Amino acid sequence: MVGITSYGAYVPLYRLSREAIARGARGEKAICNFDEDSITMAAAASIDCLTGIDRETIDGLYFATTTSPYKEKSGAAIVAMATDLKENVFTADFAHSLRAGTSALMSAIDAVKAGSAKKVMVTAADTRLGVPTSPYEQNFGDGAGALLIGDSNVIATIEASYSVYSEIMDVWRADGDTFIRSWEDRFTTTHGYTAVVGEAISGLLKKTGLKPGDLAKVVLYTPDARRSADLAKKLGFDVKTQLQDPFFNNMGSTGTALPLMLLVAALEEAKAGDRILLASYGNGSDAFVLQVTEQIQKIKGRRGMKGHLESKKVIDDYKQYLVWRGILPIELRKETVAFISAPALWRERDANLRFHGVKCQVCGTIQYPPQRVCTKCHAKDQFEPYRLSDKKAKIFTYSMDYITYPVLERPVVNAAIDFDGGGRTLCYLTDREAEQVQCGLPVEMSFRKLFVKDGIHNYFWKAIPLRT
């Protein structure tokens, strides 16, 4: 039986108080740090999803977003590298539509059903920008979700699906646009979201013979605080007991990622036998019915939606958000950054993106970056790759620099960290408060962007204080 075998999510640490955007606006929206984007968030959600799972067993990764930092170049390959998947697997990018998350999900289900893959990772992330101070800016949040699709140890089987497509100009972003454009609400609600998602759900219920009351949970994409509730009510669901909370108050609408993230939240609360309805939106709608199995009890140790939503730092400085997103330039002079070289990035890709160090096969010493000579026993070329991205660490010593780059962060914290199990490296500490930095601070690794130069997004790993 094909279905979901694991799940994971990522919500950035930072939340912007909506009051900071517009007086009287309620709640918070999740915002990624200046060094995060859809690729880094998708990597984080995928890694959360793979907790306790051998990464060698994954044979596909689909990445969905409308906000890839690249117009031409695969994001899925970068996510697969950060996730440390083997190289001979199928990767694909699903883009250009808010429905891309469920498009990827549908394709993964079909691939496993057809037998061309056994375990496919589906991950979706978005960091959409609304015009500053607009309702869109207030409504949007940043985040990522990940689902592993397979045919054994399934925690929720895919019972049925039903899709419709619909051509309408309701929300769009043309090539060259930074911000989302839209037609007025009166038109988009009536002829867009409500009509189209309604049609997909009605079609699915008719196809399966299920009635609204047969579903434990209804998971609906929503562009704002109340649209999904209005729709659920109209379709005969009990909003209070059946509709999955869209986390509008503490996260916002995360675009392509939202259906997957909300499904993760529903699965976190689900029990065996529950039927869940999932529906996306974006020039059409994909609707699915899932049924939760006994395996659900075995899923443990993920931060998921719950863990990530609880771990947060609220900021109320709107200017900071604008600077982080590059909307407000803070420096006229070009930032001095280290050189960037495509050959160097390519050559060091396993160390940079997979965060592979080496372990000496003679004495067991762990070193990062990878070396040819062991620092301890001086053995040569007797190393095996050693993944450090999933190891916890502690700060050995650090500096707090007020003059160096990136200028977006003051002070810049560089730390020498000692990994549990061995190995020491020097890296940035991000997502931190200057006051909390101290020797001995427990940290974990997070896939981030060092800097952008010549249109090259230079990804690498940084340490973050352990998210609790």
Add this chain to the structure above:
Amino acid sequence: MEDIAIVGAGQSAFSRSCGESIRELCFEAYKEALEGLDITGNDIDASIICSAPEYDKQRSPSGLISEYLELTPKPTFYVETVCSSSSTGLRVAWSLIKAGLHKVVAVIGFQKMSELSSRDAAERMGRGGDIIWESPFGVTMPAGYAMYARAHMAKYGTTEEQLAKVRVKNSHYGVTNPKANYRKELSLEDILNSEVITSPLKKFDCCANADGSSCIILARGDVAKGISKTPIWIAGLGAATDTMSMAGRESLTGLRCAQEAARQAYKMAGIKPQDVDVAEVHDCFTVSEILAYEDLGFAKPGEGAGLIEDKETYADGKMPVNVDGGLLSKGHPIGATGGSQIRTIVRQLRGEATEAQVEGAEIGLVHNIGGVGQYGNVTIVRR
């Protein structure tokens, strides 16, 4: 072993006034080094030019400097170990004389840092670290030494106030050094309240970039006695290297390269740390001087701060250190620094110091570090 001597030592004023080109800077030091010597340029058999590259546009500067000082057609070449380039140059000059190739060799160090914005200079300096694994994180020199400071504070309880006391001392002596860029006495409060650069290091915990040059002239013993009334003999040389990557180091509470270089130099000179009468140490940051006390054996590991607390490294203390104001007062034109330190010690041993003179100094030591604790150089000289 005392068969090679320093016969001349000079330096330009260290400044940030941008007024001179690299060739003019080098001439200033060369001129002072030759003062009182019974030789001309024709008697110099080879010149070694030392600086860290990429601060000015000139590639292969040795040819240019050699031409300007009229040292052609004698051989000249370039030596580099970042901030300790001229100490390495001195080591090479010693070897050339020892090997019998030359009798008199000039070691000329220079750096012109004012051609770049401070930010670009910091970036060049940062690229003295591993450009694939470290400098892309924006690790600057202050950040590197701040990590040492933080680790030292965590392990030994060293305080920011103790770091500041190093600058109090060095600023006190800097006032008396006409070649120094900073000649203002600073109080503990001035230092502790200065702008944070890379915590725990504040503005006055850091030395400043500067333009400057130094020149040391070495000669074979028999020749030295003929051209100088007061040759200063090279008694011990030590040089060592630590990993470039900071994460690869055994310790971040002391500089292994300095400890090893000191061990070699003491052994060659046949002396102990307590035999040293006056020392110049590489105080690129206040913490660096405290690390130097420990790495050179003036204090036990973890007890370096006690020396400055007790004012033992003042001119009238047990172990006078940086009584010319140090890099903190003089400024740090990196390629010139080692030679400038040698010049101070030479003047001390000759009893010619116009700054605080340590009375009766017989044995002097120079500690010069390249990179963030990467290249360690210790030179011991005697009267």
